[in-house]
Amino acid sequence: MNALPLSLLPDTATIGEKGQLIIGGCDTLELAEQFGTPLFVYDEAHLRARCREAVAAFGVGVNFATKAFLCKAMARLAAEEGCNLDVSTGGEYHVARAAGVPADRLVLHGNNKST
Incomplete structure (x- = not known):
């Protein structure tokens, strides 16, 4: 291998x-x-660096897609590093707000959009 x-x-x-x-x-x-396993291991330093890198490259309009992974700690981390949070459900909104992310830093959109 x-x-x-x-x-x-x-x-x-x-x-x-x-x-x-x-x-x-x-x-x-x-x-x-x-x-035990399986086990997800997240590296805070790495996550913070990637958020800062995205904000440096694209400016203040960077949105972290909460559907990728969301808990209060992740919401707080992304917001602290300059990212807005992209939320599409009431649950995602609730977690972000419970983490202390201001509502004006949330980008709310819906699922199943069609014309």
Whole structure:
């Protein structure tokens, strides 16, 4: 099996002494032992950097698509880094507002649009 190029992983990803994947300083084997698998591991530093990169490239109109992943921590992170939040359901709106994202930073749209 070929090794996965580190360029496809978060910025902080490294390979540990035993060949294990380290993300954000966390040993993923230890995380799997502690929390079980499957396990989603998000690297806050990487997410913040990508948000800042998008805002720097495109300006203040960058919208984070909450359908990609949404919880209060992610909503707060994206807003702190200058992104607006794209919401399409009452649930997404509620999570964003509960995270402290001001309503004027939310872009509301509907599903199933047709002419």
